[in-house]
Amino acid sequence: MTSLPIRIAVLHFSHETVTFLKNDTTLDDFIYPGSPAYPGSPARGEALLKFDPKSYMGGFVKMAREFDGVELVGIESPWWPKTSIGSGWVTNEAYETLVGRMIAELKASAPFHGVYLCLHGAMAVRGVARPEAELARRVRAVVGRQAFIAATFDLHGNEDEEFLKHADMAFAVKYFPHYDGHLQGERAARTLVRAIRGDYSPASATVKVPIISPTVLQWTGASPWMDLVQRALTWEAREPDLYVNVFFGFPFADVPDVGMTIQALTNGNPELASEVARDMAQAAWRQREALLNSTKVHLISEGVALAKQAVSRGETPVVLADHSDRSGSATWLLKEIMAQDLSNTLIATITDAAVTARLKAQGAKAGDAFDMEVGGLADESAGAPVRIQGTILKAVEAYGQFWVSIRFGRDNVLILSTYLVQIMEPFSLKNMDLDIGAFHVMAIKSRVHFRRGFHDNGFARTILLVEPPEPFLGTVRLDGLPYENVDLKQFYPYGNPAFPK
Numbered sequence: 370m371t372s373l374p375i376r377i378a379v380l381h382f383s384h385e386t387v388t389f390l391k392n393d394t395t396l397d398d399f400i401y402p403g404s405p406a407y408p409g410s411p412a413r414g415e416a417l418l419k420f421d422p423k424s425y426m427g428g429f430v431k432m433a434r435e436f437d438g439v440e441l442v443g444i445e446s447p448w449w450p451k452t453s454i455g456s457g458w459v460t461n462e463a464y465e466t467l468v469g470r471m472i473a474e475l476k477a478s479a480p481f482h483g484v485y486l487c488l489h490g491a492m493a494v495r496g497v498a499r500p501e502a503e504l505a506r507r508v509r510a511v512v513g514r515q516a517f518i519a520a521t522f523d524l525h526g527n528e529d530e531e532f533l534k535h536a537d538m539a540f541a542v543k544y545f546p547h548y549d550g551h552l553q554g555e556r557a558a559r560t561l562v563r564a565i566r567g568d569y570s571p572a573s574a575t576v577k578v579p580i581i582s583p584t585v586l587q588w589t590g591a592s593p594w595m596d597l598v599q600r601a602l603t604w605e606a607r608e609p610d611l612y613v614n615v616f617f618g619f620p621f622a623d624v625p626d627v628g629m630t631i632q633a634l635t636n637g638n639p640e641l642a643s644e645v646a647r648d649m650a651q652a653a654w655r656q657r658e659a660l661l662n663s664t665k666v667h668l669i670s671e672g673v674a675l676a677k678q679a680v681s682r683g684e685t686p687v688v689l690a691d692h693s694d695r696s697g698s699a700t701w702l703l704k705e706i707m708a709q710d711l712s713n714t715l716i717a718t719i720t721d722a723a724v725t726a727r728l729k730a731q732g733a734k735a736g737d738a739f740d741m742e743v744g745g746l747a748d749e750s751a752g753a754p755v756r757i758q759g760t761i762l763k764a765v766e767a768y769g770q771f772w773v774s775i776r777f778g779r780d781n782v783l784i785l786s787t788y789l790v791q792i793m794e795p796f797s798l799k800n801m802d803l804d805i806g807a808f809h810v811m812a813i814k815s816r817v818h819f820r821r822g823f824h825d826n827g828f829a830r831t832i833l834l835v836e837p838p839e840p841f842l843g844t845v846r847l848d849g850l851p852y853e854n855v856d857l858k859q860f861y862p863y864g865n866p867a868f869p870k
């Protein structure tokens with residue numbers, strides 16, 4: 370074991386790409402200025418290492434610095450694009466430019482004993498079939514075989530055996546919502562330092578499980594998704610130095626390595642890695658039917674009617690979550706809320722870049738009358754614009770976009786945003802000066818992440834997931850999507866693949 374100083378390069382490149390969206394994710398989307406509270410992108414050095422202290426990066430940096438003699442080198446990396454998860458294919462130009470710069474700087478700053486790749490796993494790039502594995506391949510070519518490469522992933526990563534051919538270690542979050550990003554960052558740091566010091570010899574196994582599932586079903590707060598988490602934790606508890614990743618996969622990226630994947634990582638024990646990966650894969654396969662039937666999704670009209678009934682019984686607040694809206698501009702739920710005349714309802718948000726830009730240019734402010742058509746039009750899944758007549762409560766620039774809240778109808782509030790916003794915590798709307806506790810119904814755009822702040826903490830009394838009748842992008846009916854790189858017949862529940870022995 371060496372106690373000599375250790376140099377570790379830190380890189381970040383993450384996106385969860387909805388390839389069915391019409392707006393590509395461009396180079397420009399990855400480049401934006403920072404503010405005191407919000408570092409810009411790309412970032413390098415301490416600015417990069419300081420990103421996201423409560424998640425993967427924070428966990429990695431914190432743990433790595435608990436070891437003596439570890440130097441972290443933040444290589445200039447893009448943060449998430451400003452479109453967040455509301456944009457389609459990453460352009461080839463964006464990928465090649467950003468990765469090209471990372472690799473050039475890595476070369477210029479070499480040598481390194483190790484590299485940490487802070488990834489998501491569901492990035493889809495035009496002309497690059499497996500962008501995370503390709504990044505690992507290029508990093509390996511710079512740092513050589515003697516260096517160790519460790520990565521962290523979101524469980525929505527679409528990965529196959531390719532990634533761990535080039536990298537040594539991967540650590541994915543286990544929970545959805547993803548509570549354990551910080552923990553997985555810590556594990557990556559500790560295992561990477563141990564490997565560099567000769568105390569951990571990575572041996573892994575990867576097994577693809579032919580199950581494809583819409584993300585709205587994958588909440589790990591209930592069985593059988595919870596059982597998969599528990600099985601992985603049990604394996605980790607009984608076998609020291611074993612790490613198990615269960616990638617649920619991200620079905621809205623039309624990529625060849627879509628679907629569920631299991632990875633097992635051991636300390637020099639390839640047989641154990643194979644045994645555990647196979648066991649986890651078989652456990653998932655045995656429960657395939659239950660996995661695909663774990664959450665009830667209502668039609669919007671039905672969900673709004675159920676919300677009304679819940680309000681009359683006093684079971685508030687009610688969350689109406691339109692899980693299917695991938696652009697943020699969808700107006701189906703807003704329209705139905707107006708048609709069924711709900712009151713004390715918060716709608717957060719409708720994405721409308723044009724209307725928010727116009728309001729910003731006009732110097733919109735509290736007290737102004739509002740009469741405009743909002744939302745819709747992004748594509749057919751967003752529906753038609755809806756006319757809203759009311760009064761502006763607040764108009765504010767925050768988190769890199771312009772927000773406007775409008776009071777209308779019977780004590781309803783609509784929030785407009787520039788980009789897609791997924792409300793995960795009710796109190797994240799604090800800077801809109803709203804009395805969150807006063808609403809009976811909160812209509813949001815989220816699939817599972819909202820359960821963090823509305824369900825797993827006991828805030829909402831009633832949770833209703835809804836989607837429009839048509840199988841738009843974001844639907845649970847994946848066979849309604851125009852895949853070109855995926856043959857759904859190779860996956861349960863759309864085909865009957867033979868798996869496994």
Ligand SMILES: [Zn+2]
Nearest residue numbers: 523524525547
């Ligand atoms: Zn995720």
